[in-house]
Amino acid sequence: MSEQAVIDPLRFARDGDSLERSVAVTSMPRLQDRLANTDGEIRFRLAGQGGGAAQRPALRLWIEGELSLICQRCLGGYAFRLDVDETLLLARSEAELAAWEDADPLCEGLVAEPQLDVLGLVEDAILLALPMVPRHPEGECPAE
Secondary structure (H helix, E strand, C coil), X not given: CXXXXXXXXXXXXXXXXXXXXXXXXXXXXXXXXXXXXXXXXXXXXXXXXXXXXXXXXXXXXXXEXXXXXXXXXXXXXXXXEEEEEEEEEEECCHHHHHHHHHHCCCCCXXXXXXXXXXXXXXHHHHHHHCCCCCCXXXXXXXXX
């Protein structure tokens, strides 16, 4: 993705807009130190949902791709399949988000700032989807 994608998340959700792109792994700087190499692309789709009187506005995010992570057993690279499907509720304030989280501790949401950097959101979701301690699957690590 060469151009920056910035959206108004509340309007995006209300209008039911969607955005689908492929991005180079190299375009995500916070991810770089966790990778064995930066080859490849990640595909994502962002869709707005709700916003009507009966439904909270939300963004649905799908991310697919493969990353080469660094195994913490052998320090070699291994392929990690990335498959994210999450819905983020859009709160109008920190207080509203805190109330939702108090009512439902598993609630995933964010405060809807007037301008949301879509690539930053995608990178955040990828970082949260990575294993805490990356390792080859059992029985596949050369160090075993």
